[in-house]
Amino acid sequence: xxxxxxxxxxxxxxxxxxxxxxxxxxxxxxxxxxxxxxxxxxxxxxxxxxxxxxxxxxxxxxxxxxxxxxxxxxxxxxxxxxxxxxxxxxxxxxxxxxxxxxxxxxxxxxxxxxxxxxxxxxxxxxxxxxxxxxxxxxxxxxxxxxxxxxxxxxxxxxxxxxxxxxxxxxxxxxxxxxxxxxxxxx
Numbered sequence: 001x002x003x004x005x006x007x008x009x010x011x012x013x014x015x016x017x018x019x020x021x022x023x024x025x026x027x028x029x030x031x032x033x034x035x036x037x038x039x040x041x042x043x044x045x046x047x048x049x050x051x052x053x054x055x056x057x058x059x060x061x062x063x064x065x066x067x068x069x070x071x072x073x074x075x076x077x078x079x080x081x082x083x084x085x086x087x088x089x090x091x092x093x094x095x096x097x098x099x100x101x102x103x104x105x106x107x108x109x110x111x112x113x114x115x116x117x118x119x120x121x122x123x124x125x126x127x128x129x130x131x132x133x134x135x136x137x138x139x140x141x142x143x144x145x146x147x148x149x150x151x152x153x154x155x156x157x158x159x160x161x162x163x164x165x166x167x168x169x170x171x172x173x174x175x176x177x178x179x180x181x182x183x184x185x186x
Contacts, residue, residue, distance in 0.1 A: 013028060130181075131173075
């Protein structure tokens, strides 16, 4: 094994991964997941988003496994995916910060706390209505996560599904809610 800052997966595992071999995927995950996680954690200083982004990187690797070129630099390919995800995450955080600042400014402009409570309740009711529009299983997973405060692993175990399924369903739920809320803000 060469002395690199991350472990090099052998070409054969990359060939097998490209062909859809799950055991090869596990080898790649084992070899690189700690590096990807530490990369995200060092930039975000937060374990939960680092874990989510790490899972998303490997989900993307699996989804795009046919694009893997075993003779090329896999570490560069992996780093590019991770770098793109951190860029998107940073952009998302900046947008959320901007949105929160706008909300705070609006709250400062409003002196009447009763009106604020009505707006908050109205927004919560609207979000509840949107959650009701989700497919039943997605809605259940969303509520277990956001209302029940269960981890993805706990939800997967309780529903007898994979963690990746939980992550995908939560991602789709949040994307739907974000889209509907942004349409309402305009």
